Amino acid sequence: MAEHKRWIDEGFEEGVFLMTGSLSGNQGGLVIAHGTTREVLEERVARDPFVKEDVVRVEIAEFAPNRADGRLQFLVDRA
Known part of the structure; x- marks a missing residue:
């Protein structure tokens, strides 16, 4: 869990x-992300320890x- 929390912290810090x-x-x-491409977000999600260890199933929905x-x-102005 600590590694997953560090992964979340990195997402906020960046x-x-x-x-x-x-x-x-x-x-x-649920994670709400902004200001990134789908490809870069998929790479970030793949580094989540919960994903690496098959603890969670990921679904990315673009909005x-x-x-x-x-x-x-x-959010609207930058969309």
């Missing part, structure tokens, strides 16, 4: 991760925002 958290019903976790609360407008 400005790629905006938010992480647990899904309800013990269904796993193109077109409207947001003012606090998140930067």
Whole structure:
């Protein structure tokens, strides 16, 4: 778990991760990433210790925002 947390910390430190958290019903976790390509994100995800050890199954979904609360407008402006 410590290595996985370090992997998450790196994502935040490098400005790629905006938010992480647990899904309800013990269904796993979610990472919201921004400012990267799918290819680079896939490479980053492949380095997650949970992925390397087959603890989790990964699904990457791309999202193109077109409207947001003012606090998140930067996501729309950069999309």
